[in-house]
Amino acid sequence: MNLSEKSRNHVRKLCVEISDRSVGSKGNRLATQYVDREFKKLGLTTSQPEFDVMDWQKEGADLICGNQKFEVFVGPYSRGCDVCGPLYCASTLEELEKTDATGGILFVYGDIAKEQLMPKNFVFYNPEEHQHLVYLLEHSQASAIISATGRNGLLTGGEYPFPLIEDGDFDIPNVFMTEEEGRALLKYLGMEVRLISRSRRIPSKACNNIAKIGTGEASKIVITAHIDAKKGSPGAIDNATGVTVLLLLAELLQDYAGKYPIELVAFNGEDYYAASGQMNYIASRQGNFKDVLVNINIDGAGYYEGVSVFSLFGLTEDQQQLVHKIFAENADIEAGIPWVQGDHSIFVQFGRPAIAVTSKWMLENLETQSVTHTAKDNISIVNPDQLVSIALAIEKFVKGLI
Numbered sequence: 001m002n003l004s005e006k007s008r009n010h011v012r013k014l015c016v017e018i019s020d021r022s023v024g025s026k027g028n029r030l031a032t033q034y035v036d037r038e039f040k041k042l043g044l045t046t047s048q049p050e051f052d053v054m055d056w057q058k059e060g061a062d063l064i065c066g067n068q069k070f071e072v073f074v075g076p077y078s079r080g081c082d083v084c085g086p087l088y089c090a091s092t093l094e095e096l097e098k099t100d101a102t103g104g105i106l107f108v109y110g111d112i113a114k115e116q117l118m119p120k121n122f123v124f125y126n127p128e129e130h131q132h133l134v135y136l137l138e139h140s141q142a143s144a145i146i147s148a149t150g151r152n153g154l155l156t157g158g159e160y161p162f163p164l165i166e167d168g169d170f171d172i173p174n175v176f177m178t179e180e181e182g183r184a185l186l187k188y189l190g191m192e193v194r195l196i197s198r199s200r201r202i203p204s205k206a207c208n209n210i211a212k213i214g215t216g217e218a219s220k221i222v223i224t225a226h227i228d229a230k231k232g233s234p235g236a237i238d239n240a241t242g243v244t245v246l247l248l249l250a251e252l253l254q255d256y257a258g259k260y261p262i263e264l265v266a267f268n269g270e271d272y273y274a275a276s277g278q279m280n281y282i283a284s285r286q287g288n289f290k291d292v293l294v295n296i297n298i299d300g301a302g303y304y305e306g307v308s309v310f311s312l313f314g315l316t317e318d319q320q321q322l323v324h325k326i327f328a329e330n331a332d333i334e335a336g337i338p339w340v341q342g343d344h345s346i347f348v349q350f351g352r353p354a355i356a357v358t359s360k361w362m363l364e365n366l367e368t369q370s371v372t373h374t375a376k377d378n379i380s381i382v383n384p385d386q387l388v389s390i391a392l393a394i395e396k397f398v399k400g401l402i
């Protein structure tokens with residue numbers, strides 16, 4: 001089997017045969033088992049550090065106001081509920097600050113629902129504005145929260161409406177709806193409404209995949225791709241393709257005996273509220289990243305239209321030269337603008353050089369595309385040959401480091 005066929009097979013395995021790779025799900029476990037098996041077949045030393053996570057199941061929700069039923073969606077990782085009470089609402093911080101929704105159901109919309117709130121315990125990026133909103137929501141004393149949201153590609157991909165809250169550490173049951181439904185709901189302000197949400201949190205386990213190639217005391221080349229996907233999405237471009245590049249690299253580098261040991265890491269948690277795989281990895285290093293020579297992170301690569309892009313973060317002169325040689329030699333790989341929504345940010349935050357690999361189309365359409373985190377992110381939009389080309393370029397880079 002040539003690399004192109006292998007690439008195709010890995011992608012198919014990860015996002016067709018396995019149908020759900022959300023953290024803690026059965027599919028997630030099947031995917032990490034698959035990657036470990038593939039690494040081991042090539043004779044690599046592997047480990048699968050495990051951690052506690054929360055899986056989540058939803059069976060819909062109903063919002064009933066008088067004779068009217070509204071279409072609402074269960075907030076990811078929310079608790080379920082069956083609650084009745086008067087409807088309170090707030091669209092600005094000032095309104096929310098004044099709202100005591102004790103015994104009632106709180107409806108938030110407009111200004112305070114314009115972007116998804118970062119999870120309470122998410123450490124990598126958490127604006128004060130979000131923390132304050134979460135604080136106010138938790139102190140509203142509402143027995144449930146309904147939000148009406150629009151579109152926000154940058155933070156939530158292609159989902160419409162998007163969940164305002166996606167946080168297993170936020171304990172007030174919550175649902176979300178479209179802005180249109182939200183406008184219709186406003187006329188029930190102060191009236192008795194009932195919300196039933198059949199949402200369930202399920203304690204589970206998940207693991208990262210780590211494979212080591214080469215030995216020695218020199219700094220490491222850490223190549224990463226997240227293996228988890230959003231629930232409800234096959235996660236083809238996000239990020240079965242990244243994991244496929246990792247597996248192709250395992251193949252290409254299995255006999256590598258260069259100066260710098262290589263660590264291949266499939267992170268389990270990039271699209272998960274608690275980023276548990278990333279937190280586990282950082283904890284296992286005790287926050288010490290000094291031994292990382294460079295990180296290469298693949299996320300969103302292999303889109304069927306257009307070329308791949310490598311975005312560079314703090315590379316040394318030598319590393320930059322090497323990458324520019326790759327740009328010159330590969331018509332389908334170009335320099336990309338910096339972007340932060342990926343696991344390379346961890347390495348950058350710890351002051352290490354990094355290369356983020358993605359599709360030019362994804363990078364250019366980050367804010368407007370409606371693919372990421374939806375059913376549209378499936379195998380039909382993947383070009384497996386682009387993944388081979390990326391793997392070969394990374395191999396060249398790794399072997400070219402002096």
Ligand SMILES: [Zn+2]
Nearest residue numbers: 238239270299
């Ligand atoms: Zn991703």
